[in-house]
Amino acid sequence: MSLTLTGIHKSFPAENGAPPLPVLAGLDCQVPAGRLVSVVGPSGCGKTTLLRIIAGLEPADQGRVLWRGAELAGPSRRVGLVFQQYALLPWRTTLGNIELGLEMAGLPREERRSQAAEYVQAFGLAGFEHSFPHQLSGGMQQRVAIARTLILKPELVLMDEPFGSLDSQTRDAMQEFLLSLWQQKRDTIVFVTHNVDEAVFLSDEILVLSRRPARVLARLEVTQARPRDRTSPASNDLRRQILALLKQEQVGLV
Amino acid sequence: MRLGRWWLPLALLALWQGLCSLGVFPPYKLPSPLAIIAGFVDLAGQGMPPGQRLHWHLLYSLLRVGVGFAAAGLIGVPLGLFMGASPRAGRLISPLVEMLRPVPPLAWIPISILWFGIGLPSAGFIIFLGAFFPIVLNTIAGVTSVSPLLVEAVRTLGAGRREIVRKVLLPGALPNIFVGLRIGLGIGWMTLVAAEFTGVKSGYGLGYMIMTARDIQRPDEIMAGMAVIGLTGLCIDGLVRLLQRRLVPWQ
Numbered sequence: 001m002s003l004t005l006t007g008i009h010k011s012f013p014a015e016n017g018a019p020p021l022p023v024l025a026g027l028d029c030q031v032p033a034g035r036l037v038s039v040v041g042p043s044g045c046g047k048t049t050l051l052r053i054i055a056g057l058e059p060a061d062q063g064r065v066l067w068r069g070a071e072l073a074g075p076s077r078r079v080g081l082v083f084q085q086y087a088l089l090p091w092r093t094t095l096g097n098i099e100l101g102l103e104m105a106g107l108p109r110e111e112r113r114s115q116a117a118e119y120v121q122a123f124g125l126a127g128f129e130h131s132f133p134h135q136l137s138g139g140m141q142q143r144v145a146i147a148r149t150l151i152l153k154p155e156l157v158l159m160d161e162p163f164g165s166l167d168s169q170t171r172d173a174m175q176e177f178l179l180s181l182w183q184q185k186r187d188t189i190v191f192v193t194h195n196v197d198e199a200v201f202l203s204d205e206i207l208v209l210s211r212r213p214a215r216v217l218a219r220l221e222v223t224q225a226r227p228r229d230r231t232s233p234a235s236n237d238l239r240r241q242i243l244a245l246l247k248q249e250q251v252g253l254v
Numbered sequence: 255m256r257l258g259r260w261w262l263p264l265a266l267l268a269l270w271q272g273l274c275s276l277g278v279f280p281p282y283k284l285p286s287p288l289a290i291i292a293g294f295v296d297l298a299g300q301g302m303p304p305g306q307r308l309h310w311h312l313l314y315s316l317l318r319v320g321v322g323f324a325a326a327g328l329i330g331v332p333l334g335l336f337m338g339a340s341p342r343a344g345r346l347i348s349p350l351v352e353m354l355r356p357v358p359p360l361a362w363i364p365i366s367i368l369w370f371g372i373g374l375p376s377a378g379f380i381i382f383l384g385a386f387f388p389i390v391l392n393t394i395a396g397v398t399s400v401s402p403l404l405v406e407a408v409r410t411l412g413a414g415r416r417e418i419v420r421k422v423l424l425p426g427a428l429p430n431i432f433v434g435l436r437i438g439l440g441i442g443w444m445t446l447v448a449a450e451f452t453g454v455k456s457g458y459g460l461g462y463m464i465m466t467a468r469d470i471q472r473p474d475e476i477m478a479g480m481a482v483i484g485l486t487g488l489c490i491d492g493l494v495r496l497l498q499r500r501l502v503p504w505q
Contacts, residue, residue: 055410056410057406057409075409075410075412076412077411080411081410083403083406083407085403087403087404087406087407088407089421089422089425089426090504091425091426091428091502091503091504100408100411100421101411101412103421104408104411104412104413104417132503134504148411149410149411
């Protein structure tokens with residue numbers, strides 16, 4: 001009962017005849033169901049490509065993506081993806097964006113409205129139901145985007161640096177918000193971030209990727225009980241350990 | 255305050271009237287603004303040719319533009335969506351579009367009369383050609399301007415091809431589609447009057463009215479007719495802009 005990636009290869013064609021650029025070369029990893037797992041790695045190492053492959057937006061050149069024993073091929077409602085740039089439809093209001101997936105699922109209008117209204121409440125968006133995305137703050141836009149994904153009740157939630165463009169206070173608040181959601185539902189989350197503090201604060205488990213082509217350098221359990229203190233010695237030790245691993249990877253890169 | 259925007263045109267009109275009253279321009283070449291207003295009253299009251307009054311000419315012209323423009327929109331927007339959404343179809347069709355586009359709509363008049371005869375279908379066809387290309391090209395530009403990220407986002411929410419077109423590409427292209435519709439309508443309206451110069455079976459149309467006024471040497475009515483064309487174009491554009499504000503409220 002887990003997400004299992006075996007031997008994932010992916011390279012991108014290079015321009016003017018150069019050999020293709022390998023981004024993932026035989027990546028293996030496993031994410032047990034019901035856990036919140038972060039993926040950290042040097043920038044440009046292929047974290048986003050990895051998520052896009054799991055989400056079915058990009059085919060892998062080789063290798064298999066199994067979720068609960070069955071192959072994932074192509075985007076599916078069982079797998080949700082939250083983007084860093086929110087990717088809200090600018091012509092839809094908060095409600096309209098949250099309802100989007102239910103519309104595709106063919107739910108009748110009243111049913112959609114009532115479900116979306118619940119999420120509006122739970123996500124602290126009351127009073128902004130009829131606002132367009134450009135009228136919302138970054139944190140609110142990301143809450144709309146998360147609501148839009150979670151309303152479909154995906155079994156596996158992929159998040160691609162979802163708080164990367166928020167200011168640090170909003171980011172902390174969003175991390176706590178995400179944890180409170182997850183602690184109610186215990187769905188499986190794969191959380192890509194370049195922010196080590198964030199990974200240490202949120203995760204059950206952290207996968208540290210190597211530089212490109214990416215493979216899993218280390219798999220670290222975070223045993224600290226929640227709620228966590230961001231500045232506890234245990235957090236600091238873990239952070240130091242991850243940063244050391246990442247630093248090694250940067251050698252010869254810069 | 256409001257006068258601020260209008261003082262220059264008003265001053266020019268006054269200058270024009272003054273020069274005409276002083277006899278600087280001969281009235282058979284350039285009638286004065288007041289004479290043009292009188293010409294307008296004649297067009298509205300008696301008509302040109304007499305008995306065929308202005309509002310009927312206007313109505314016929316609007317009908318022709320309406321038919322041609324509606325056809326251009328109904329074919330141009332879906333075609334543009336299709337060409338924008340499918341790069342392969344776009345590559346296949348675009349050489350054809352690019353080849354036909356530079357041919358001025360008026361150059362189609364002879365062949366159009368041969369095909370459709372003189373009457374509403376051939377006038378509508380000419381207007382269609384004038385409006386069609388800006389609509390297609392702007393729709394394509396609108397579709398390609400939609401961020402691929404939005405398409406991916408709705409794919410992860412379970413959207414299929416049709417839903418991507420209906421819920422992402424069409425609304426995303428709407429601002430550009432409106433640009434195309436406004437340009438197309440403007441060109442269609444311009445083309446119409448010229449198309450009516452070449453003959454209309456019904457004996458109605460603003461272009462036909464102006465040509466008749468020329469035949470009997472009424473420059474005041476010619477210019478009044480031109481003013482009606484300009485003002486009507488302005489009103490139509492205003493209506494489309496109003497519609498745009500209703501349909502594209504997020505901009």
